Amino acid sequence: MGLTHRSCGKGVNKESFHRASDKADFVIALAGNPNTGKSTVFNALTGLHQHTGNWPGKTVLRAEGRYINQGQVYHLVDLPGTYSLLANSVEEQVARDYLCFHKPDATVVVVDATCLERNLNLVLQVLEITPKVVVCVNLIDEAKRKKIRLDIEKLSNHLGVPVVATAARDGEGLEQLIQTIAQVVNGTIKTTPFQVKYEEKIERAVAHLEPLIKQLVGTDFNTRWLALRLLDQDEVVIKALRKHLKQREVFTPSIGGELWA
Numbered sequence: 236m237g238l239t240h241r242s243c244g245k246g247v248n249k250e251s252f253h254r255a256s257d258k259a260d261f262v263i264a265l266a267g268n269p270n271t272g273k274s275t276v277f278n279a280l281t282g283l284h285q286h287t288g289n290w291p292g293k294t295v296l297r298a299e300g301r302y303i304n305q306g307q308v309y310h311l312v313d314l315p316g317t318y319s320l321l322a323n324s325v326e327e328q329v330a331r332d333y334l335c336f337h338k339p340d341a342t343v344v345v346v347d348a349t350c351l352e353r354n355l356n357l358v359l360q361v362l363e364i365t366p367k368v369v370v371c372v373n374l375i376d377e378a379k380r381k382k383i384r385l386d387i388e389k390l391s392n393h394l395g396v397p398v399v400a401t402a403a404r405d406g407e408g409l410e411q412l413i414q415t416i417a418q419v420v421n422g423t424i425k426t427t428p429f430q431v432k433y434e435e436k437i438e439r440a441v442a443h444l445e446p447l448i449k450q451l452v453g454t455d456f457n458t459r460w461l462a463l464r465l466l467d468q469d470e471v472v473i474k475a476l477r478k479h480l481k482q483r484e485v486f487t488p489s490i491g492g493e494l495w496a
């Protein structure tokens with residue numbers, strides 16, 4: 236039997252609210268294109284009732300909830316639906332900054348089984364930021380109805396991260412999703428994320444920048460991703476990085492001069 240609100244969500248969430256401590260053991264982000272079923276997954280796991288389109292207009296809100304698996308509390312963050320993480324919109328910026336600067340313990344990318352190719356663009360971008368990823372291929376029921384066949388194992392091998400097929404509306408595959416998330420956060424499953432290779436000129440520049448960035452941020456952030464964003468002259472990331480360094484008081488122009496010039 237698949238997971239439903241009754242078998243997993245509501246009760247689990249109630250239990251979590253009764254805990255004396257508000258602290259979660261793990262933080263899990265839910266990312267994905269709009270309308271892929273992120274909130275449906277979120278609701279099924281937490282027992283909450285988020286609606287489609289939680290982030291309309293100017294006010295950008297995050298839905299957050301909890302579930303418990305094997306005695307451990309998982310804090311689930313439903314991020315805005317986005318087609319990319321290039322920060323071209325408020326939604327993209329929110330999703331991207333959360334993944335980069337809040338650094339969840341794992342990120343579940345919910346993709347639509349009926350238009351996988353378009354959705355994989357975001358998966359590759361997430362894999363550039365964090366290796367701790369589970370791909371949730373949702374709407375598998377719709378794919379079956381449309382006679383779309385998916386080789387989940389092959390996809391997982393290509394991406395280097397676990398892939399779970401779900402029909403979240405019916406609760407199908409959610410138990411496997413929960414257990415896969417647990418295995419990724421506790422290290423039972425080691426991921427080897429597929430990395431997009433750029434043209435040689437860019438790769439050379441990245442190789443030059445990465446050690447400099449490492450001197451500045453250590454292992455706090457993904458240096459390859461930061462190098463790519465700096466080459467992009469991404470003002471948002473540069474600003475966020477400056478703020479982070481200022482907070483840590485490690486900003487030394489002698490090291491960072493080349494980066495900030």
Ligand SMILES: Nc1nc2c(ncn2[C@@H]2O[C@H](COP(=O)(O)OP(=O)(O)OP(=O)(O)O)[C@@H](O)[C@H]2O)c(=O)[nH]1
Binds near residue numbers: 272316317401402405
């Ligand atoms: N057939 C089918 N429909 C689903 C499934 N999961 C979600 N849906 C439906 O897909 C629609 C979108 O689901 P949401 O959970 O709101 O999607 P979302 O990703 O949160 O959407 P945004 O918040 O707009 O990004 C809803 O009508 C759901 O009922 C599924 O596995 N199968």
Ligand SMILES: [Mg+2]
Binds near residue numbers: 273274275285287288
């Ligand atoms: Mg939603």
